[in-house]
Amino acid sequence: MNLDQLEAFVHVAELSSFTRAAAILGRTQPALSRLVRQLEVDLRQNLLRRNGRGVVLTEAGRVLLEHSKGILHQIDGARHALQNLQGTLDGNFKIGLAPSVARFATLALVHGFRQQFPQASITVSEGLSSYLAEWLAMGRIDAAIMYDTGETPLVNKRMLFSEEIFLISRPGADVPSSIPLPHLKHYPLIIPGRLHAIRTLVEMYAAERGVQLNIALEIDAVPPLLDLVEEGFGHAALPLNAILADPRQRRFRCTRITEPGIQGRMAIATSNQHPMSRLATRAVAMLESEIMPLYEARQKNIDAYLG
Structure with missing residues (x-):
């Protein structure tokens, strides 16, 4: 058992995925698989069960995970304590x-x-x-x-700080200068996927008011999202920082959402x-x-x- 094996195991176990762990650690998936398999051989225990959605911990895996996190935490602590002892700021x-x-x-x-x-x-x-x-x-x-x-x-x-979320529409769209949040249901939205914080915020505020959103399209990247808004495929819910960063410097119709406003x-x-x-x-x-x-x-x- 070595630190490379423990680090690989902890990442795979906490992310429930060899693929995601490999991306975070900057290693190949086969390399992580070999490390975890060698750890299992050394310990003579099955630590993970593979299924179609990723991996799940066995009972032995759950026990080892808690000890492994403690070991890696102690090593990090020792490293930082030595750096602080030296007073170094060159990391x-x-x-x-x-x-x-x-x-x-x-x-x-x-x-x-x-x-x-x-x-x-x-x-x-x-x-x-x-x-x-x-x-x-x-x-x-x-x-x-x-x-x-x-x-x-x-x-x-x-x-x-907080960022106000606006309804973003194509230039010249017939949209009032402000709308109550419940009225969002009348606007087809082009919105990021569920992992995106903006999506989480908008849905959270809507759910609290019993508002059923009209999701027209899911687009994670802001530039193509704005392209679709400009072409009239729907409206976006974004902070104005996203508009100011538009490389084409387009002028969109920006409507304030009220009763309540959405604050990120x-x-x-x-x-x-x-x-x-x-x-x-x-x-x-x-x-x-x-x-x-x-x-x-x-x-x-x-x-x-x-x-």
Whole structure:
């Protein structure tokens, strides 16, 4: 039994998939399969059962998973304790950003990081909030700026700011300047898939008011979604940051949703399973101080767009 085997097993077990674990670890699926199989041979126990949907833990696998997470956690703790003892700030800080934040904040945050921590490096990953929470729990990233859509196991969150969600329509569409949320049912929506935080938010608000949404199309990527809106295939529910990032700089009809408005809360998140290095702790503090001025500057652009 070695650390490579334990790390492979933990990722596969917690994600219930060799494919997803391989993508997160940056290894091939056959390589992970060999590691887990060798672990099973060494322990003379079947740890996982394969089925058509992925893998499930056996009783022996559940026992080993708890011990393995503790072992890997202790190793992470020892590594970070030694780094803190040396007082070093020359490691690598890994940050994940939700797409709406990445579009306006990446450049400034990297500049700020390089100025404050010239001996360290930064890795920026963009991903849906559901993926960012998963990456935090698995230790792939140190922190994330993501949508807070409710309780997320293994993740601590602190709210930074909120984003208002608008109904986005093609230019010149006959849509009022504001609509009550219950009236959303009258508009065919082009909306991201269920893993997307925006979809979760809109459906959550609609369900609380007993509103049955009219989902016309599911499109995960914003640029083609906006293309379809422009062509009149339906309407989108998006924050205006998504419109401001449109490379074609199109002018869409933006309608405020009321009674109630839909607010997406953006939070800075860290794992409660992996100890923070001194660099990561300092970098997260920097992010919190830097992100609000960036957001406030973005709000001025939004106000000008609504003009």
